Amino acid sequence: MSFLVLENLRKSFGQIQVVKDFNMSINKGEFVSFLGPSGCGKTTVLRMIAGFETPSDGTITINGTNQTRLKTNQRNIGMVFQAYALFPNMNVFDNVAFGLKVAGKPKAEIESRVREMLKLISLDHLADRYPYQMSGGQQQRVALARALAPKPQVLLLDEPLSALDAKIRVSLREEIRQIQKQLGITTVFVTHDQEEALSISDRIVVMNAGRADQIGTPSEIYNRPATRFVASFVGTLNIIEATVIDPAANTVKVGDNTIILRESIGALKGGDKLSIALRPEAGSLSESARGDTALSGKVISSHFLGSVIRTKVDVGGNQISFDMFNSPDAVMPREGEMVTLRFNASDFLIVRE
Amino acid sequence: MNAASSPIIDRRTVIDWLGIVPFMIFALMFLIVPTLYLVVGAFFTPDGHLTFENIAGLFTPTILSAYWISIKVSLASSLGGALIGFFLAWAVVLGGLPSWIRSSLLTFSGVASNFAGVPLAFAFIATLGRTGLVTVFLREWFGFNLYSTGFNLLSFFGLTITYMFFQIPLMVLILTPALDGLKKEWREASEILGASTWQYWRMVALPILWPSLLGTSLLLFANAFGAIATAYALTGSSLNIVPILLYAQIRGDVLHNPNLGYALALGMIVITGLSNILYIWLRMRAERWQK
């Protein structure tokens, strides 16, 4: 059921409109990611939820209460910052205890709650350490514990993993997700890294220039992108220029290849140009592969990337990137070789702007 | 490595060390040895015997009161300078003022912190002296006779106010970068954890800042303690601070014991030296937290 509702949220800085008509309803216990490039407004929306920015228009409702005009320190929200923001003059214990101390909780309660939190992040042995004595990953976990200690109603995370090493990023994001599930806390996670968003979210909001281009589950976002922006931002995408042959039969031509699309072409006529999108991992080079559609072309190049072999094929003037999993007896396509890629027609997406 | 190449290495090392010799000679001749001469001389009698009499001689009423007044003036002007300087620095860094105010304040502070010595005394005499602008202004516009309240510029209080004219800017110059170092996220984190402004300052900001605050105050203290020109021009010899006493001693051996003068100087060095050591230690502590 709806827990965090953002309605008609708008924010302008001077003349520049940074957030335009943002609408979203987040359920209790849900983990939602705001995904998008720098400057798309995702952090601004987060900061409006937190109360650091006042919306130019619109409302923010948490658990039925309109919080739009409330001061930040009255909202009972937890936040984890990109730069950890641990208080350097306090050790781990005091940092985590801060929210409870400020609320005037009794000492015994603070003690037990902090210990509980430290155990949750597996850092109870570091309670006496100071921030400058810890690694980035450890600091961020402490920041998480600090945010969760006062039992906030919502947890906000502002690109919490961007400042960390790649390996830590992966393990920490899983840890965050696991803790979130355990506590059942409604969470908003801002990131520009699509792999992060896809791997741990219940739903993703893809934002572009202040607007939400698409809201959906990771699978929906990836497999059925609603706009060209979402399609190109999430995952690698081949954009192919095709020519319409028969709009009624949804038939297009790419080079010498005919494709019958599963989607309706709509109001286009024969001879019009159409952009269709194709994921690199969609098809197969194998003769026995399933697939009702074939694209033939000449191999331009082929690269061994470790787990994946990426081949570039020229199909009717389009350069298509094609990935296949590596296996010990895989044969890499040779330059200049003619190959046939097999797909399902449903793999093709019509790209709308 | 054969023996033929070692002399070349040695020669280069010798040249390396030769390069630093001019500076070392200068430092020795004009800084280290003169100071050591005094320090060592404090432990000798005029006829060359080792003694602690001079140090003991510092503990006479005149000299002790000189040290005490010096300490009071330095303490008062450094604390006053620290307080006002802190508020000014806070105002331009965190007070939400237009940025041109900040650059103007910093420029002006750069100038004002160097405007010390004799001209500063003149400036304050012209302003708060018996016929100074402010004195006259208060009398003619408010009927308020400043000097009837017992105020006198040529006094402890007057000297303190005058010293603060360069103490405040110095505090502003040193504290502004420290305040810049207060990350915005700390403020935001404390807010979202429910803290009020006062709680933030009490539990986060002031604890982070206090090494810089205290350290800079110590710097101001040492600065005021060793200053003489302003005091001499303002109060002449009427205010018995240590530098003025030393001045008189150098000029005319008023203490009737040249080695006692050395002890006086030693006392000054000890006090300013200690303040600076504490300042450096506190600064190192502050920098450790800024990782």
Added chain:
Amino acid sequence: MKPAKILAWVAIAVGIIYFFVPLLGTFEFSLRMRRGEYSFDAYESVFSDAAFRATFGYSMLMALFTIIFGMLLVVPTAYWVRLRLPQMRPVVEFLTLMPLVIPAIVVVFGYLRLYNSSSYIPFTGSIMGTNILLVMSYITLALPYMYRSVDTAMRTIDVRTLTEAAEILGAKWPTIMFRCIFPNVMSGVLSGAFITFAIVMGEFTMAALLNRPAFGPYLQLVGANKAYEPSALAVIAFAITWLSMGLIQLVTRFSKLAPSRA
């Protein structure tokens, strides 16, 4: 308006009052020489005083010598420490900060005892010797500022790489020093020079105790004997300080035009 902002404006107001009122007062006082009306009589009196011109000129000369000989000492030393003796760096930096710790009056006291007419190096035994001693004392006073600005400039331009490039092209060390290093650290040298100038012009303690006819002691003398001239002199002194600081700003702004990519 947020309460914080009001407090900030109050603080600025206090600051403005504290700093401008004395300057205003000094200027106003300096105009009061002629009874009943404002005039520049005090300034006329100052400028026509032979002692003013003599001591001002003397101090300017001393400042010039201080800057020249100070920089001749500081620039090569800073360069040498950076390039050849980095292990001496802490020692040298400590020494350059010493003048900030040891009060000037203590230093000059030491000079008088060590270099008086009856010692091995009788600086004070002659006028010339005393003048030299005065310049040395000024260099000592200005050392922290001179060293800091030159050293910072050297750090910015990466002297090590510059020297190596020059050496590979065949330059000998005087050429390197005067044609490569000096011009590039000029902004640091000039900044240090202007601060030194301000310090020397206003200096009192050294000059008074060494009995030299410098501007500082002259100021004090006028203060003890005249009524209105002192404030005129204070205005002039403040103008000199302001000018020096302004020149430093100018110099550092121009040096920013020189590209420095790490």
